[in-house]
Amino acid sequence: MTDVTLRDVARASGCSVATVSRVLAGTRPVGAETAARVRAAAERLGYRPNHAARALRSRATGTVGLVLPQITNPFYPTLVRALTHALHADGLAVLLADCDDDPDAEAEHIADLLSRRVDALLVIPADERRSRDAVAAAAARVPLVLMDRGCGPGVTDSVAVDNAAGMTLVLNHLAATGRRRVCFLGARGTASAAAERRQAYEAGAGALDPEAPRRVLLGDFSVEWGRAAVDQVWDQRPDALVCANDLIAVGALQRLHQLGVDVPGEVAVTGFDDIPMAALSEPGITTVRQPVAALAAEAARLLRRTPAADGTHPQHAIRLAPGLVVRESSARQGTRGTPGTPDGTDMNNRNAVVRNDVEEAQ
Amino acid sequence: MTDVTLRDVARASGCSVATVSRVLAGTRPVGAETAARVRAAAERLGYRPNHAARALRSRATGTVGLVLPQITNPFYPTLVRALTHALHADGLAVLLADCDDDPDAEAEHIADLLSRRVDALLVIPADERRSRDAVAAAAARVPLVLMDRGCGPGVTDSVAVDNAAGMTLVLNHLAATGRRRVCFLGARGTASAAAERRQAYEAGAGALDPEAPRRVLLGDFSVEWGRAAVDQVWDQRPDALVCANDLIAVGALQRLHQLGVDVPGEVAVTGFDDIPMAALSEPGITTVRQPVAALAAEAARLLRRTPAADGTHPQHAIRLAPGLVVRESSARQGTRGTPGTPDGTDMNNRNAVVRNDVEEAQ
């Protein structure tokens, strides 16, 4: 049961270590007959390459680090799943590091992963500003792709959902279903998700009501804030609450329920991200679905890319189009199965996707 | 920006590679003055050990594999978080593998992790039966701890919640709040969570009603099943639905809501696991909170343990006591905030949480 090495296979197949390495790695042509002999011996002995030795010699570990703020953030599990699958398909293993929203811990984890010689890093930065130095330093040493959130301009490659496009989907949907007094429950801060969604709302809401772009409340991305925000805004009697993410929407729905408000009759509520809870909430939350599989594929593609000859590759800031998922929280009362939506969407379907569904892209 | 090795540090500090290695690894006493010189040089040059080389030489990678069925299962993120933190505290890095509930993929991942020379494996088996071979084979090569679910008796060490104790907490609570016609919405299969919870229910429910142990419906651990199960059982007018996990409870609540049933007035609903959604559901779900941090700590401890001199260590099957979290879904109408649970359910349990305290586990 002890380890079997190249030497053993070489001895068993009557040739040298070098040849065995060559046939197994396919790095250089080798005689058909010897190749067969080697392969047979390797199979018979149950040879498994020693990644440590390989890594030492070839300076590539076949490993990428995945650094994220909090795996318990309900949007991340699906993203992590998609990422690990995409990377495993490339023969890469994933070292996971959860930094508990602490940029210092994040820096430490990044340093540790670098010393473990990861081939590349995938980072969801904990803090747009305070993560920057560590990320930039790491990006100078290995390919690094930022995901989901940005980290200041021009730091490194990034892959994220097109927040503005998502917000546009939401606003168009609300307009099409007759909502006029909309209001935005957002998050403070400059993190890309917070800022971009807010700006897109401000830019797009004017079409519904000249006052709408000014009805903006900022807190954080939490259920608690969603609850609190409703109290701050309800006396203005909005007919739609556009939330910057699903957690805020969940909180808003809870408070509205307590207040005995009819959703979607009196007010529509929309979220963003399409976390699992959005489908299970009562009522189901209309939201923007992130193209998770495509995001992961794109990130994997960026990591696969070999640096250009001059050492520096052009920086990519990839934004992928999301899709709108219409659920009960935004259906007009009495419009069940409505013909009113021009694209003939089935609004009864909890999982109905109206457009730009990129779930299956690539 | 190129890598700095032991050689460089040795040269810079005017001594040999061996000594540098010794002072940095602290493996053998070395002269105070030289040690200082070495440390200074290492610091100055920004030396970072090469884990690949270290792994090759000392046959230990400082890495453990974490294999799980589906990171998107809502109970796992918190567990993964706790595990990574516990392991990082031991200086171990975590290789994550998600197998999509497929035992074959699981076997492949385990083999891959072994060839990457992980020091140990943490496995949440995808299937009690079909995971067994791969797990047993792996356990013969590295320390392996099963988590959350079992994998047949006597395969290897395992750490899980005490399902029976949790079910007892639930039944006592229901008894104390006057529920009599209880019913169990469980999951088919022999997986430990499914079987143990069901058996504990059957063993304990008799105290409420001689018929109760026989009111058992089996499906799977899903929201859909929870919805469907309500339809099968509601005409018996139970006054409590004991669900085998929170997802089933969520589904049950959805269906009851659709039927216009008053929860908890007409019927109480309880879950198991305390996934985040349990607190956010409307009404909040009374459930059994798994001692996640303790489970992780226990698993880390088992991995740390060095095998006994004779090669085989005694097998541990560790079960940790959970706590009851009482929320609105089981409160007797008009008995909100009822203080004394006469049965003293929670008294001697460190993990017990009485009501809506969802933030601080232990």
Next chain:
DNA sequence: AGAATTTCGGAAAACGTTATCAGCACCCGC
């Protein structure tokens, strides 16, 4: 003071790969 012991530092051999450099056939065209 001589011997026995400890303490400290260096040289060098692993660990299991991959990559470089030759060598040895053999075949081609002159």
Next chain:
DNA sequence: GCGGGTGCTGATAACGTTTTCCGAAATTCT
């Protein structure tokens, strides 16, 4: 028949550590 390609293959040198194994110096014991 003879230089010069072409395959294939084998020795062998890395890769950066850790870990013997040893010698030299310093310390302690008789």
